[in-house]
Amino acid sequence: MTVAIDIELFTDPAxxxxxxxxxxxxxxxxxxxxxxxxxxxxxxLTLEPGEAEKLQAGAPGLQRKYGMPIDPAPYPEPSSSExxxxxxxxxxxxxxxxxxxxxxxxxxxxxxxxLLDDPELIAAAATDVGLDPDQLSRWVDSPxxxxxxxxxxxxxxxxxxxxxxLDHKLGGPVQERRYTAPSYxxxxxxxxxxxxxxxxxxxxxxxxxxxxxxxxxxPAPANVTELLRWFDEPLATAEVEAIMGRPSRTQLGRAATxxxxxxxxxxxx
Numbered sequence: 001m002t003v004a005i006d007i008e009l010f011t012d013p014a015x016x017x018x019x020x021x022x023x024x025x026x027x028x029x030x031x032x033x034x035x036x037x038x039x040x041x042x043x044x045l046t047l048e049p050g051e052a053e054k055l056q057a058g059a060p061g062l063q064r065k066y067g068m069p070i071d072p073a074p075y076p077e078p079s080s081s082e083x084x085x086x087x088x089x090x091x092x093x094x095x096x097x098x099x100x101x102x103x104x105x106x107x108x109x110x111x112x113x114x115l116l117d118d119p120e121l122i123a124a125a126a127t128d129v130g131l132d133p134d135q136l137s138r139w140v141d142s143p144x145x146x147x148x149x150x151x152x153x154x155x156x157x158x159x160x161x162x163x164x165x166l167d168h169k170l171g172g173p174v175q176e177r178r179y180t181a182p183s184y185x186x187x188x189x190x191x192x193x194x195x196x197x198x199x200x201x202x203x204x205x206x207x208x209x210x211x212x213x214x215x216x217x218x219p220a221p222a223n224v225t226e227l228l229r230w231f232d233e234p235l236a237t238a239e240v241e242a243i244m245g246r247p248s249r250t251q252l253g254r255a256a257t258x259x260x261x262x263x264x265x266x267x268x269x
Contacts, residue, residue, distance in 0.1 A: 004037035005211055008185040010156050010196075012043040013088070013106040014081035014116055015181035016059035017198050020066035022107075023242035024201045025182070026235065030227070030243045032208065035215045040092070040103060042085035042149065043156040043181055048172060052078035067238035069262035071113040083140075084116035084125075089149045090139035091131070101129040104233055112261050160185070162194040169197030188212055201242075220244055224251050225269065234259055234266035 009025070011018045028036060046052040056079070060072035084106045091099040105125040106116065114121045123133035139145060157178040159170055163185075164177065172178035183196040184204060188211040195203055208215060220243060221227040227243055228235060241248045252258075258265040 003188075003212075004035055005032075005208060005215065006037050006039065006187040008039050008041055008187070010041045010043055010179035010183040010185075011103075011181045012045045012081050013084045013103060013110055014045055014055050014079075015043075016055075016062045016070060016111065018181035019070065019107050019111050020059075020062045020068050021182045021198055022068060022236070023066070023239045024199075024204065026231070026239045027201055027243045028204060028208075030221070030230070031205075031217050032215060033218065035212075036208075038100065040088065040099065041155050041179075042088055042152040043179060044082050044085045044149075044153050045171075045181065046078075046080045046082060047153065052080060055079075055081075063263050067236070067241075067264065068111070069108075069236050069264040069266065070111045071262040073113065075113065075115065077115070079115035080117045082117070083119075084110070084122060085152070086140050086145060086149050087122050087126070087136060089152060090136060090142070090145045093144055093148060094139045095131060098129045098131060101233060102126065102131065105129055108261065108266075159196065160192070160194055162192075163196045166194075166196055186211055223255070224248055224267075225255050228256055228267060228269050234268045236261075236266050237264055240267060 056075045056077065058072060058074045059070055063070035063072055088099060088103045091102045102125060105128040109121050109125055110116050126133040126136045157172065157176050159177055159179055163170065169180060170177045171180040180197045186193040186207045191211055193207040193211065195207060224240055227240060237249055240252060252267050256267040256269055258267055
């Protein structure tokens with residue numbers, strides 16, 4: 001039996017930085033597979049005054065820099081990420097096999113110009129991953145989900161000592177620092193590495209190598225067909241190229257079908 005490294009990912013579906021870091025997360029998934037065991041902790045960024053208004057401006061600069069399919073236009077109004085975060089927690093407690101995919105679909109719809117407090121967006125994301133939207137709505141209203149969401153919020157606002165030593169990578173007001181999205185905590189055999197904020201993939205791989213030098217690292221795929229067949233969701237061009245380690249748009253155009261979104265597209269076989 002493989003003993004996995006645990007990764008706690010502090011994130012929020014409204015955060016364009018977290019979305020721009022998806023190529024890194026997908027690359028880790030490809031290289032280490034079941035050797036990594038993921039858990040998401042929802043930050044709920046928009047609890048803080050002014051955060052929803054800041055996010056309303058959009059992220060055209062991040063789209064140009066990192067290449068993920070973000071609609072560069074501002075959002076029509078400020079919106080809360082709390083309903084979407086609550087939906088992710090509800091899936092975690094009731095259908096854990098789709099939690100990560102639901103978070104992914106909420107991100108994608110948000111970055112394509114949607115509002116995360118729109119019940120129709122959440123229902124559509126649920127349908128995307130095979131959940132009955134009415135069932136998800138009933139889960140969302142349960143007391144257990146409220147307790148778990150509040151636990152996530154509190155956990156995200158209690159960075160450990162290593163993370164606090166990197167205060168410039170944290171967010172929130174002075175009196176209540178919190179993890180930014182994305183932030184990672186790697187744990188294995190009683191050791192923990194904290195990597196708050198946006199980091200290059202090499203930082204995460206160094207933490208993995210230090211925690212378990214015996215963990216096998218799969219090489220890059222031979223071609224985009226092998227890559228897209230392995231994943232259970234369409235990948236953005238930037239994600240494919242991060243994993244392949246080279247420009248891949250021409251190969252994608254020959255082997256896969258584009259799904260336009262934001263300023264770019266996703267690809268499926």
